[in-house]
Amino acid sequence: MEKTIIFKLNNQEYGANISQIRSIEKLEEIVSLPQTSDFIKGIINLRGNVTPIIDLRTRLGLQESEPTEQTRVLIASVKDVTVGLIVDEATDVIDIPSDVVEDAPELVKGVDYRYIKGVAKLQDRGMLLLLDLDYVLNLDQIEEVQQVVNKE
Template identity: 80%
Template sequence: MVQTMTKTIIFKLNNQEYGANIEQIISIERLEEIVPLPQTSDFIKGIINLRGSVIPIVDLRTRLGLVEAGPTEQTRILIANVRDLRVGLIVDEATDVIDIQPDNIEDAPELVKSVDYQYMKGVAKLEDRGMLLLLDLNHVLSLHELEEVQHVAAE
């Protein structure tokens, strides 16, 4: 069986490069005004109206436990399909789409797995970029958190 390359979108959080399967990304949008919602988790920043659709917005930095940062000219929203729900993920920068050979991808280290990071899909070792942390966007939110985001989107 021939393994095909994985098209991966590269984005930055806190100067670290991450990757996610491009098939999960619907579009990349400039940061626009987010309508904040009261009484939601700190990583749920609110909602936006994107071409007539209400999209809940999640700050990926906050969700992954990184230090929060203010928006810059490079800040983007990745509109992603997360378990059949459209969610906007705020990232510091979306830099590239690349092909990654399957043999360049290793499973997430055991140490990371034991800390309950189901969203860590693995690590890609790339000659020109060094190590790239690969995320599975379907697991960035727990089922409970996904329900909260879904509730936000329905309001």
């Protein structure tokens, strides 16, 4: 069993291991940073900590959209780096038995398959794409943001 947080991007449900998620926050004002990757939206001040914010849609090559009331920021810890991930909606936390997870096919609805850790076939929800946050977050780019943040 793996505890998994469920969130939506473009009406498709995704999951990520809950152990990497520290909190779920409402989207606040983001201070944009010049000369960073297009998926790095900027930084926020989260309880006194400057946190880089990543648009997960852009990172996965999906079409961008305007934030809504349901838009959330998943505060994730990946390899000792804290980042915020913008998602359309955070919907649930569920247990996923390992026997319903299969390796991801190389072509998954336009998303780079390397970002997908697996596909869970759930009776009540259908197919759920499980993201590999370690791969989604290119640490060189995150460290680049942190260096900019630390200079200010």
